Amino acid sequence: MxxxxxxxxxxxxxxxxxxxxxxxxxxxxxxxNPRPTGTAIIVRDGRFLAIRRARPPREGWWDLPGGFCDGFEHPADAAVREAREELGVEIELGAFAGMHIGTYEFQGEQLSVLDCFWLATITAGEIALDPAEASEHAWLALDDPPEMAFQTMDAVLRNPLVRQSSARLVP
Known part of the structure; x- marks a missing residue:
């Protein structure tokens, strides 16, 4: 319901x-009200880091590292925490890339979400995926991203700020 x-x-x-x-x-x-999320668009050399979802919803689709905020957690803090949990790396957030209203299916319910996105770079660690979250990762072209797991990710990846981000990651 x-x-x-x-x-x-x-x-x-x-x-x-x-x-x-x-x-x-x-x-x-x-x-x-929509539930807030924090997501990192980790960029390097004209590419972004995508992970393949290992669980529903949208299992098998390309995704960005991120997730729901805990309690009163700021979405930026959630993006950093989720990158650590899902990828095993530390990141530094750069420019705010935007926020989009979307939906997320959870226990048969369509939840409204407010997805918040930041450009980011890896500052420490080697990628070690949490197998409960992702089955693989890839560096994909910013100028030609595939269809992503969620419509809000498709929207933010079309943002010119994101597509031209490799040269300037300014907090």
Whole structure:
């Protein structure tokens, strides 16, 4: 069931309309806000690092290292943490490359997400994939990226800032 389909107040259980809604019984305001993510576009010599997803959704598709923010974690911190967890490397974030609203299928639900992207470079370590996250990695051409696992990644990789990024990674 999608959060947008919930028609009862999560606080008191009174019948209400789907979010965004204010409960007529207790005044609780319910929203269906996107969940934030942090993602790194790791670049080198006109190429970006892509990983092949090892699990659903979109298992087998090319992906960028990143993921959901923990609690009150800033999306930039999530991008750095996710690169460490998924790739085994330390990265330095460069320019903010943009944010896009998208969807992510989780436990049969279509979640709305706010995907935040940064250009990045590897500063320490050798790539050692977490097999639970990725089955392989490749350096792909920025000027001709493949279709990615998520539409927001396709959108950010079309951004001229990203396509011309190899020469200038400025925080």
């Amino acid at each position: 999608n959060a947008q389909d919930v028609r009862h107040c999560p606080r008191c259980g009174a019948r209400t309309s789907r979010p965004p809604a204010v409960c007529g019984a207790c005044g609780y305001a319910a929203f269906a």
